[in-house]
Amino acid sequence: MRLALLRLLFVVALPLVLVTVWWLASDDSTDVYWPPLRTILTTFPDVWTGERLRADVVPSLLRLLAGYTAAAVVGVALGTVIGSYRRVRAVCEPVLEFLRAVPPPVLVPVITLFAGIGDTMKIAVIASGCVWPILLNTVEGVRAVDPVMAETARSYGITGVARLREVVLCSAGPQIFAGLRQALSVGIILMVISEMFAASNGLGYTIVQFQRRFAVPEMWTGILVLGLLGFALSVVFRVVERRVLAWYHGLRASSRRS
Amino acid sequence: MRGANTALGAAGLAGFLALWEAVPRLGLVKDDYFPPVSRVAGALATELGDEAFWTALGDTLTGWAVGLAIAVTAGILAGVVIAVVPHLRAATASTIEFLRPIPSVALIPLAVLLYGTELRSVLLLVVYASFWQILVQTLYGVQDVDPVAEETARSYGLGPWARVRHVLWPTALPYVMTGVRLAAAVALILAVTAELVIGAPGLGQRIAVAQTSQAVPEMYALVVVTGVLGLLINVGARTVERRALAWHQSVRGEVTV
16 A cells, blocks of 8 residues: 555656646746746637637547558558568668658658648658558568467468468567557657648647747647647557557566566 | 679669659659659759758758757766666656657747747757657666676675666667667657758758749659668668677677678
């Protein structure tokens, strides 16, 4: 009981201290750029409920979801193919390394040329930025499938879809998830950038509008929303990962104990 | 084996370039949007002869290097201090976990208000994004220190500083180096992003200008330049990593094979 309390104290102490310091330090701030935390927090519910939630936050999230899902499907599928055949891998590797090295945000102006400034552009931007970490990690993971396991599966006659699902994707799983996690933060960045660059709605667009109109407390609430969103998505991701890779984490924990 | 792979890779690259040339020429995509690679190469040649291009490249690299240097220094210092001082790790864990996933682009509006298109705007974003990579890797690395080695050093009477230098640092270095490699890539992304969105001088800003003035081949040429830059940074970071870890088993093993 006391241990649990102590642990809770460790978790909440520093955040509380930081928020208090921010609150006190900014309390009688007259600096335009650093409004009091109190003002920011009282502005928050006015700005981010009702109409704006429906018109800006939800579309942003749906685009992120669409782009990310597309990238995950394409990345894992292509990555499995490329990772499974040594020749294919050798042919593709330099091109993939180059495409991955291009900073994803520069795709925004390029894809804007093709797709205008609508939803298609944003989804395409998100997908084409997210796909590389997933693809390359899948290639690595599939390549590193334990040869003994692959041989065992073969001698038991496990082939085709079953082999793909039970042997290849399973043992590449941890690596694939590492790619998915990297892709998530790339996706959020691209979601915001594509909306800042050219858009008529969305979180990035709204926050830039606040900044241009010098609506500073509102702008701060926007920064907070993005922060909370990033945090929430990473928590969701961790929960999903723990579910899917439960066997792997269990294996690692037990091997560490021994 | 290695020769065959290089040949296949070169073939893949040649195929990619041929496809890039053929797709717009055959009219599969409008060449206003997707010019053939030969025209992009021409635009690239013009860019390379332009002094303004080199200034922009210099600006981008300055933002990247200064930001990365600040992030590496701060990340390693904070990581080691957090790891060495008792209880500090437990006390900071929740805050780090909360701050780390905040997308650094959320700071763009703030950077614009505070510093406009100055270098400091770029640095704010670059440092915020790459700091966490280094810090978290440093923490992982310190966690990996063998308790027996640590206890041995302690019983031999090594002071805190000597333990950091001889026990903690060699263990953490491979992790820190991974962090530096990741941070180097992230720093480039954020430097170019800041220039693209905020309009701070650099390659990103030139891409934005090329796009708005419909100079499509130039835009592709600049995108290719950022890709090459990213590639060079990756290769460079790997080389530095190998040098710094030449004594480490993972690298030594690699070389003898």
